[in-house]
Amino acid sequence: MRVTVKLYALLGQYLPSGATDNQIEIEVAEGATVQEVFARFNVPPKSCHLVLVNGMYVEPSRRPQYALQNNDTLAAWPPIAGG
Amino acid sequence: MAWARNVLRVNLTKGTCKNEPLNMEWAHKYLGQRGLATKYLVEETDPKVDPLSPNNKMIMATGPLTGTCASTAGRYSVVTKGALTGAIACSNSGGFFGNEMKNAGYDMIIFEGKAKSPVYLYIENEKAELLDAGAFWGKSVWDTEEGIKAKHQDPLIRVASIGVAGEKGVKYAAVVNDMDRAAGRSGVGTVMGSKNLKAVAIRGTLGVPVRDFKRFMKVTADAKKVLADNAVTGQGLPKFGTQVLMNVINEVGALPTRNHRDIQFEGAKNISAEAMAEPRKGDGKPNLVTNAACFGCTIGCGRVSTVERSHYTVVDRPQYQVASGGLEYEAAWALGAATGVDDLNALTFANFICNEQGFDPISFGATVGAAMELFETGVITTKETGGIELKFGSAKALTDLAELTGKGEGFGAEIGLGSKRLCEKYGKPELSMSVKGQEFPAYxxxxxxxxxxxxxxxxxxxxxxxxxxxxxxxxxxxxxxxxxxxxxxxxxxxxxxxxxxxxxxxxxxxxxxxxxxxxxxxxxxxxxxxxxxxxxxxxxxxxxxxxxxxxxxxxxxxxxxxxxxxxxxxxxxxxxxxxxxxxxxxxxxxxxxxxxxxxxxxxxxxxxxxxxxxx
CATH class of the missing domain: 1.10.599.10 (Aldehyde Ferredoxin Oxidoreductase Protein, subunit A, domain 3)
Structure with missing residues (x-):
């Protein structure tokens, strides 16, 4: 299945070449979890402060089990703020 | 200590400047800056006063920590009855002006009345005088600040001033200090303009004594370490600024777009912090030159940016081919998503104009968004706009209106009314995205x-x-x-x-x-x-x-x-x-x-x- 991965701010450094606008579409196995996708890009789990799937927050404790669906969008940020 | 215990009362009608002791009973109840200035305003003015009447007062106020070595301790506020809202207004600004005011020996400057002709207040360590501002009236914030420094032959003077927007009565005019830091919201600059007060220029070197020096040094150092070790204040804000929120808020579906008709903006990625850091296709340079910090700040969230020299807004206009105050998240949203414009150069230019002529980019951008909806629904036409094709997504319309609004000219004078008055004028009050007359920010x-x-x-x-x-x-x-x-x-x-x-x-x-x-x-x-x-x-x-x-x-x-x-x-x-x-x-x-x-x-x-x- 295909998912879109978006890594922003300092996490952008973990995106492979070929990514544009801080995002890349990838093929993953059925049932791939949020944590597995981060591992594929060598993103340290502790660096992922804000993690959204289709815009909805996924808390840290759910990330190892949270199975992605086909066409899901996974987005992550390190600790950030603004105003 | 920490309070200077000194208030400067400036009567613009009489042309007098008098020092008086700070009311310490109130200081212990309201601390300083926003709270204490509000207490003074409440005690000294009629809440029903017309904001632009000489009977309204405008107070510039520092806090007890302003001017000390605590991190970020350079803030001051402008408190008055707001020209945009008719409600209490308190706009807060950073930069270096607040520190200079406190180091000149003042917790607060209370302006009352109205000068017969344009003046500016010049302060040098507890000595204050009103001087003729005729040479600066009609000038921008940038020219006024440079002009005052040149006149006094002192580049270390700190200046807070209004631009032409404040003179012309743009309802959301700002008080801008240090070229690009602003007490921006609610029309505090409009009140300043109504008093014929062009600028406040200060040189202060008195220092700010604290109660327990050894303990103060210890606790402020400890607190700075907390900020440095925190991933947000130590890394995220200095590197990406507040603009890092653009993609976040778009992703969570809370980015008001095209006058709040939509809640996600397809162009968000083009006007984000990440976009500001990317080399541009034209000149290979990123929009963002560097970050910047206000007085005493150990975070440094400020942005310094350029507009690409080939962009239509700055060609043959060297005054804008400079590195200057760049887009913060709120400004980028209002000038961008609220109007449907995703041209980063155009947004940066419009932001320069907001700083140069002194008006709030949030209320300006949101009002342009409302006007675009009036235009696209046929309520207004090019007849009202003076020929501007005011369509969502038009960078040219945005930048033209920024320049017109800054000078209070053409349809810019109507944009300068703010969205509430503009939409009421054309019989569509429901299209103003505001509360108590002030436009929404970026959520x-x-x-x-x-x-x-x-x-x-x-x-x-x-x-x-x-x-x-x-x-x-x-x-x-x-x-x-x-x-x-x-x-x-x-x-x-x-x-x-x-x-x-x-x-x-x-x-x-x-x-x-x-x-x-x-x-x-x-x-x-x-x-x-x-x-x-x-x-x-x-x-x-x-x-x-x-x-x-x-x-x-x-x-x-x-x-x-x-x-x-x-x-x-x-x-x-x-x-x-x-x-x-x-x-x-x-x-x-x-x-x-x-x-x-x-x-x-x-x-x-x-x-x-x-x-x-x-x-």
Whole structure:
């Protein structure tokens, strides 16, 4: 299945070449979890402060089990703020 | 100590400048800056006064920590009755002006009356005089600041001034200091212009004594380490600035787009922090040149940017081919998503103009968005706009209107009315996305429920800086809450409102609270000032300030009916994203909010509440 991965701010450094606008579409196995996708890009789990799937927050404790669906969008940020 | 214990009272009608002692009883109850200046305004003016009347007063106020070595301790506020809103106005600015004012020996400068002809106030260490500003009237903020420094042959003078927008009565004119830092909201610069006061120029070298020097050095150093070690204040904000929120808020479906008709912007990625850091296709240079810090700040969230020299806005215009104040998130949203424009060069240029001529980019961009909707629905045509094709997404329309509004010319004079007056003029009041006459900032409260209550109850009209629940609802600071529920938001909003009132009264920047709690702030105030400043005492000050502001607004004529949101936010469901199908649940939050505030069901503080707080 295909998912879109978006890594922003300092996490952008973990995106492979070929990514544009801080995002890349990838093929993953059925049932791939949020944590597995981060591992594929060598993103340290502790660096992922804000993690959204289709815009909805996924808390840290759910990330190892949270199975992605086909066409899901996974987005992550390190600790950030603004105003 | 820490307070200078000195107020400068400037009577512009009589042309006098007199020093007087600070009311220390009030200082112990209202701390400083926002709280203390509000107390003075409440005691000295009629809440029903016309904001542009000579009887309105304008107060520039520092906090007790302003000018000390605490991190970010360079803030000052401008407090008055707002020209845009008719409500209490308190606009806070950084840069270096506040520090200079405090080091010149003043906690506060109270301006009253109206000068017969344009003047500026010049201060050098407790000596103040009003000087003729005829040579600067009609000049921009940038030219005025440079001109005053040149006239006095002193490049170290710090200047706060109005541009042509403030002179021409643009309702959301700002007071701009240090070229690109602004007390931006609610029309405090409009009030300044109405008084024929062009600028305040200060040179101050007196120093700011603190109560317990050794302890102050220790606690401020400890607190700086907290900010440095925090991933947000130590890394995220310096590197990406507030603009890092653009993609976040778009992703969560709370980015107001095209006058709040949509809730996600397809062009967000082109105007984000990440886009500002990318080399441009044309010249290979990024928009962002470097970050910048205000006085004493160890965070450094400010942006310094350029417009690409081949861009239509700056060709053959060398004054704009410079590195200057870049886009913060709020400005980028208002100039961009609110108008549907995703040309980063155009947004940066429009932001330059807002700084140069002194007007609020939030209210300006949001008003252009409202005008674009009036245009696209046929309510106004090129006849009214002076030939401007005012379509959503038009960068040219945006930048043309920025220049016209800054000078109060053509259709820019109508954009300068703000969205409420503009939409009322054309018979479509429902298209103004505002509360109490002030335009929303960059969060759609259909996707972040607590922000609806924040906007509806903000004492200065729609504002994110009165209770930034985005911090909890989206960013998880200090704890993560669900942005889509209304339960618990009344208590959350009150807690943010009270704590923010404290920070705004201290001389510190509210951005420290991404790393600090009041547990970090209280020891710094206590080491600097006598009075036994604990977290509990500070929270009481915060609640007192909030209730005093509310009392002022009620006396000015506002009531429960003004604690509301536009019908679009309450009735038109979000079309896309995680909040699809949602409206803001204000009706579920407001009664509870009044209850936790200790107010009646009509939103009036009870006698018991006022007595408890000593208001």
């Amino acid at each position: 759609d409260s259909r996707g972040i429920q607590g922000m609806g209550l924040t906007y509806a109850t903000s004492n200065r009209g729609a504002c994110h800086l009165r209770s930034y629940t985005v911090s909890s609802e989206i960013l998880g600071v200090p704890v993560k809450t669900d942005p889509h529920v209304t339960e618990g938001k009344a208590e959350l909003v009150k807690a943010f409102q009270d704590a923010t009132s404290v920070v705004d009264s201290s001389g510190l920047c509210v951005f420290t609270t991404f790393g600090w709690t009041l547990e970090d702030i209280a020891p710094q105030i206590d080491a600097a000032c006598e009075g036994g400043w604990t977290v509990e005492k500070l929270l009481e000050v915060g609640e007192r300030v909030w209730n005093l502001e509310r009392k002022y607004n009620l006396a000015a004529g506002f009531s429960k009916k003004d604690d509301t949101l536009p019908a679009r936010i309450l009735k038109d469901a979000a079309k896309t994203g995680p909040a699809k199908g949602m409206v803001n649940g204000l009706k579920d939050m407001l009664p509870k909010y009044y209850e936790v505030r200790g107010w009646t069901s009509e939103g009036v503080p009870t006698n018991q509440t006022l007595e408890r707080l000593g208001v």
